Amino acid sequence: MSAINIGVIGCGYWGPNLLRNFAENEDAQLRWICDTDADRLASMARRYPMATVTTDYCELVNDVALDAVAVVTPVATHYAIGRDLLRGGKHVLLEKPLTANTHEAEELIELAEANKLALMVDHTFVYTGAVRKMKEIVSSGELGDILYFDSVRINLGLFQRDINVLLDLAPHDLSIMDYLIERQPEGLSAIGSCHIEPGIENIAYLIMKFPGDFIAHFHFNWLAPVKIRHTLIAGSRKMILYDDIEPTEKVRVYDKGVTTNRVHDREADYQTLVSYRTGDVWAPKLDTTEALRYVVTEFLDAIRLRRAPLTDGHAGLRVVRLLQAAQESLRNGGKFTLISASAQTAPAV
Amino acid sequence: MSAINIGVIGCGYWGPNLLRNFAENEDAQLRWICDTDADRLASMARRYPMATVTTDYCELVNDVALDAVAVVTPVATHYAIGRDLLRGGKHVLLEKPLTANTHEAEELIELAEANKLALMVDHTFVYTGAVRKMKEIVSSGELGDILYFDSVRINLGLFQRDINVLLDLAPHDLSIMDYLIERQPEGLSAIGSCHIEPGIENIAYLIMKFPGDFIAHFHFNWLAPVKIRHTLIAGSRKMILYDDIEPTEKVRVYDKGVTTNRVHDREADYQTLVSYRTGDVWAPKLDTTEALRYVVTEFLDAIRLRRAPLTDGHAGLRVVRLLQAAQESLRNGGKFTLISASAQTAPAV
């Protein structure tokens, strides 16, 4: 089969990484590079002489020989560009978060389905060796019942002028949780504070309630003295600590837990006997391939095999739905915010 | 001056530590040991032959030669025993938390003040070398404006049958924050989950809102695969990481922060320029003396010098107030719970 013709819109911080991965992939042919900044465009043109450059993404929409486009622009522009590309018959890979709100996401999903085009969101972390290994472990059932998901992503980080710390960092952890846990919360509450710039939270806590006793919590912080990227996934039989700072042993599986037995007891009729269990710790070897390489491969495979990509529009929508509710709660001082019932059905993944 | 005659009620887990520290203190004379368990009492009698033992604490109330009593019994009994002792003219040191609710605490405070007796709560952590060094640093002002307090106390911990993880662990961190930050929140929200025993939360998150942009957050957890005891205290100029697991370098002061300047800008009229600052890290030497030794000394000094102890009844009340509100919020699924206005006045410390 001939190579898939690819265009990339947006050459800021992340775009060049996608460009490089498309350029290195044998199944792709880099055909267009688009950016509004002429200098950046010139620099990319030198590096990828096989591609045509433009400042107008409509040229990509109108090029009948172009198959698919990766959009790496600010989130506010995702919907309009994505819509035009899908209407133009192009498969679309959108940077995360998929869109600025759920309505936009739903419309793109409909457009893609109506036109039988691939719509994919770049939830990069889902394609890392660490997250894929955790998926394998969670899917195998060896953790037992999943009890909670606790994530801390803090650092003296890059302050963003246009979005707060939640919109900046939460897409990472929400997409990881969505992939690993496959459950949708009933509601959530988000609280933060603005210490640097009025109106832009630099610290935020997000807590989610789910049907049953599963619970999820997130700490996002741009103003911490140390860099911590910890995720705890506790099961009734085993627990995972995912430490993304660790150079190699990022995932540790602890054979630890609590055993409870309800026994008849002379004094108290029935009583729960609780005993702690501590066993081995295991750090599985992880695939160290760059995650974006798998993102690109997944996008190309989905196009070629006419199947939904792993992180399809629905995955993107689920994350956008949580972000939107979290922002609403944040604006309302932490008010508990319901997630629409339809969202709580099992994900399509 | 002659030694202060001391009685200790309760010889379970913590009581023997107080007994030992009173026995080793030259200003104290151990006179009574009281417990309802005869075996424990016999064992303590062998170790401290100078003291008289009893299963009835009223003997202590009625002993006119007895000056002061440390009460190390379950929290439900603190009020009644404390009240009887204060009415009997004894100075009282109560184990934390001070009482089961704020009304009880207020009554004990009134009783103590009316009878000019010392009422102290054993907020042990306040007397550790690490917390005292942090107090020194915070008081010096070198952190700049205090921005947030973030605490994580998790472990595969001892499951308590009668109280949840919040009542078990929060007194530590709330007393530390009360001492270091000296601010009272407007309200709080607590959410948790019960994975081991119905009705007994083994994981809980507590978030507090304060006047201004200061914010505090706590994670308490009995069911974590790793032991973490981290507290971040961020200031506008410097930040502290307090890691109680570290054997010696428990307190690290990071000369890190963000500098913001509002400048006139041609494009946007006024704009905030944000720049990150990273400097040295400093781990001060800490006093490694057992904290309980200072607790005992503070109690004896307060009695002798007729002054309020550092962790007096008001400090105990402030912590009880937060615990009570947190429990209420927990019972109401995380509902934001106001702290009474009177509580938000500056602490008496």
Next chain:
Amino acid sequence: MSAINIGVIGCGYWGPNLLRNFAENEDAQLRWICDTDADRLASMARRYPMATVTTDYCELVNDVALDAVAVVTPVATHYAIGRDLLRGGKHVLLEKPLTANTHEAEELIELAEANKLALMVDHTFVYTGAVRKMKEIVSSGELGDILYFDSVRINLGLFQRDINVLLDLAPHDLSIMDYLIERQPEGLSAIGSCHIEPGIENIAYLIMKFPGDFIAHFHFNWLAPVKIRHTLIAGSRKMILYDDIEPTEKVRVYDKGVTTNRVHDREADYQTLVSYRTGDVWAPKLDTTEALRYVVTEFLDAIRLRRAPLTDGHAGLRVVRLLQAAQESLRNGGKFTLISASAQTAPAV
């Protein structure tokens, strides 16, 4: 069977730990406590009223009802006391190192064998959960060929006035290596320096050459700013890192190594292809029982079952032989010092 009557000579730093473990063991009856210091003796007498105390160890030698004695005195006295006890028909447990030189050790071994008495050395580390687990792993063969043993034991440690850092710390690591590796070196070299007190090395490096390409190296240091207790045991298939500072995950097994293939190559006739292999890391659960409890049990079992204890006189002799050669090399500025051929035969363990 009736309990074995036990005497303990020496109640300094380590003696009380042995006393406690004998007192708690159902198969032992504590009968004598001996020390030259009357105060210590009085303190032990209060704690163990069932035992008779004395300042003269000859009383123990002459008590026909006494079965066995643990000797926890300075190493210079081990030989004379051990000899008298063995001649008196007592089983003997000697603190490490067994004796001050190999001649003394050999004489004690002969005496014990001639009198059919147990002679054991308290190589405590051999009985820890970590070392026993490593023995299990090494014995299973899963490491492949053992390539090297590298040990670092450094700290700002207690300066000893009478012995240097090598005599103080090497018995630990040499007894661990002796137990795990079961090989004797052909020779060794030790170099150190005296920064605190002339003539007393506070830092020393010890390197050993073995038949074949196995190599062992040790770093002992009382004057280091950080506490490190690392041992690497590298095999051709897997490697162990034993970190005794870690609270729980003291032993990590790395599925890492190098694969070499000698292949025919057009350019160089034959060439070795080297490829690195990195797999999972595994931290086995360790028995956390106090090691001395197993020491005491092993001593009592050896007596009762009339078998050699795990760390018998020969194990003690092997360690003494290495210490003696290391001291000789140290005195000669690091001169390579041969170990007598007889020592290189397989250990009797």
Next chain:
Amino acid sequence: MSAINIGVIGCGYWGPNLLRNFAENEDAQLRWICDTDADRLASMARRYPMATVTTDYCELVNDVALDAVAVVTPVATHYAIGRDLLRGGKHVLLEKPLTANTHEAEELIELAEANKLALMVDHTFVYTGAVRKMKEIVSSGELGDILYFDSVRINLGLFQRDINVLLDLAPHDLSIMDYLIERQPEGLSAIGSCHIEPGIENIAYLIMKFPGDFIAHFHFNWLAPVKIRHTLIAGSRKMILYDDIEPTEKVRVYDKGVTTNRVHDREADYQTLVSYRTGDVWAPKLDTTEALRYVVTEFLDAIRLRRAPLTDGHAGLRVVRLLQAAQESLRNGGKFTLISASAQTAPAV
């Protein structure tokens, strides 16, 4: 002043980094790129179109407009290329180690001095923020008397076919010690073992004796399960731990040490009282500029200002002298090998 015309010989692993740093330096003009591999040369030509490429370094020797050359070729070729360049009147920067033996190094030094040309060795680590900060601390005298230097550089590293682990890794640590300590040893001993390829040591220990009680020790290892890069520099007043794996706090200064007092004592006439001292720990902020940028600047400055570079030929010779002695000792099974007396004079730095 006009830019200095630069040529670079060798575009393998390290060469491109030097190329990039010369290209980015305003005081340099990249004029020649030389390599024997045509593909590499073509790739560099595309990246640096301002330079002329060649496979024959004689073209550089003969170009009268060329000022200076960086030589990044295998060590066996350093002498011949360096000699030709110096004879051709070029300033020379040689990759470390300077040459394969001391005779070659001495000859190049003579040639450079006779022709008044700069001869510099790329001891990169000397130019890192961490090492420069340590130099500042050592030079200030705050460590007190320097007692020992202990370095561990181990990893599951890249096996080199042509040189052993000592020649591969020791240049780093020897150049660091040479720069920080400024002392030359009387002699050294090196012992290693070959587990992968006969004749190529993959583990080696190197110990050095100095006049006085200062001592230095090194552990080099390609076959370790973990990556450790630790250097301890102990002083009588303070100690440094340099951990190059740490992302930011690479240098820690411990206010720890031992205080000794010789006092008159009734029992023992004179006795040394030893007391340990533990104070604060301090991790200074480090300059994170790429070290090679400073290497290039130092080379250009030395040329322009007609002064010796910081790591001049003599510094290179001192490291080569130690490497040569270490190799000799290694070949002789660890035999103590003297360093020639002339070498022990203070370095010219």
